[in-house]
Amino acid sequence: MAAAMAAAPRLLERGRAPPHLRFNPFVLSGYRPASSGAGCLRSLFYLHNELGNIYTHGVPLVGFLLLVPGALPWAPPAVAWLGLAHYVACAAPPLASVVYHVFMSHRAGAGLYRRLLALDLGGVAVVNALGAVPIIYCALPCRPGPCGAALAAYGALCGLALWGAVGAASRGGRLAAFAGPTLFRLAVVGLRAAGGLGAQGALAPYARMEALALLGGLVNLARVPERWRPGAFDYWANSHQLMHLLVALAILHLHWGVAADLHWAARHPCPPA
Numbered sequence: 387m388a389a390a391m392a393a394a395p396r397l398l399e400r401g402r403a404p405p406h407l408r409f410n411p412f413v414l415s416g417y418r419p420a421s422s423g424a425g426c427l428r429s430l431f432y433l434h435n436e437l438g439n440i441y442t443h444g445v446p447l448v449g450f451l452l453l454v455p456g457a458l459p460w461a462p463p464a465v466a467w468l469g470l471a472h473y474v475a476c477a478a479p480p481l482a483s484v485v486y487h488v489f490m491s492h493r494a495g496a497g498l499y500r501r502l503l504a505l506d507l508g509g510v511a512v513v514n515a516l517g518a519v520p521i522i523y524c525a526l527p528c529r530p531g532p533c534g535a536a537l538a539a540y541g542a543l544c545g546l547a548l549w550g551a552v553g554a555a556s557r558g559g560r561l562a563a564f565a566g567p568t569l570f571r572l573a574v575v576g577l578r579a580a581g582g583l584g585a586q587g588a589l590a591p592y593a594r595m596e597a598l599a600l601l602g603g604l605v606n607l608a609r610v611p612e613r614w615r616p617g618a619f620d621y622w623a624n625s626h627q628l629m630h631l632l633v634a635l636a637i638l639h640l641h642w643g644v645a646a647d648l649h650w651a652a653r654h655p656c657p658p659a
């Protein structure tokens with residue numbers, strides 16, 4: 387660790403950081419200088435203003451990868467492809483986020499940064515798209531036609547959301563782009579509550595997931611607390627890190643809901659066609 391610390395490059399004040407990395411005006415110091423891919427990877431081992439962002443999604447990523455499969459039913463009559471979709475949904479946002487935050491200071495510059503940002507938003511789109519598949523499946527159990535139509539409509543909404551988010555000029559625009567899939571999910575959860583469809587114990591975790599994800603988006607939008615004391619939260623506890631933690635908690639609640647739904651589906655297999 388001492389050798390790694392000694393290898394840390396001199397960090398930059400905001401005014402000397404690459405322009406495309408100065409997106410938060412209240413983070414004043416701790417910027418990594420542009421470097422090679424290996425240099426970006428070395429930044430996993432010294433303190434800079436993206437380190438908290440890397441680990442607030444890196445640690446949950448390892449947790450999801452190790453723990454999610456064991457909590458799901460896999461043997462028939464469980465619906466294994468739903469479990470697989472959920473596993474990918476849980477891992478995609480933190481994995482894309484870690485890659486984005488590790489390599490955003492690569493010397494390839496603003497062009498690569500835009501592609502990494504699109505990758506980060508792609509992870510959000512994947513958890514929106516695949517995360518909701520079990521939620522929708524359990525609203526229309528054993529009705530492959532209507533279920534397929536609902537999944538196709540929802541998938542189209544998620545594609546539109548990603549397109550809107552990548553093209554958005556602001557963080558607010560990126561957050562608003564995902565309103566369509568969110569409203570669709572809320573409608574499905576409401577219908578399931580009204581109709582007693584699927585695991586009813588899954589609905590409260592789904593509602594908490596939506597609230598946590600929205601709160602995370604709003605904290606990131608508000609840039610609180612660093613807005614109140616610019617420079618005081620450059621390394622720890624700034625809005626982006628808080629958003630990461632809230633998103634990880636949202637995925638955890640999604641997982642609790644989906645685990646309940648998949649166990650319910652395994653207990654209620656469809657009759658042979």
Ligand SMILES: [Zn+2]
Binds near residue numbers: 439483487626630
């Ligand atoms: Zn992030």
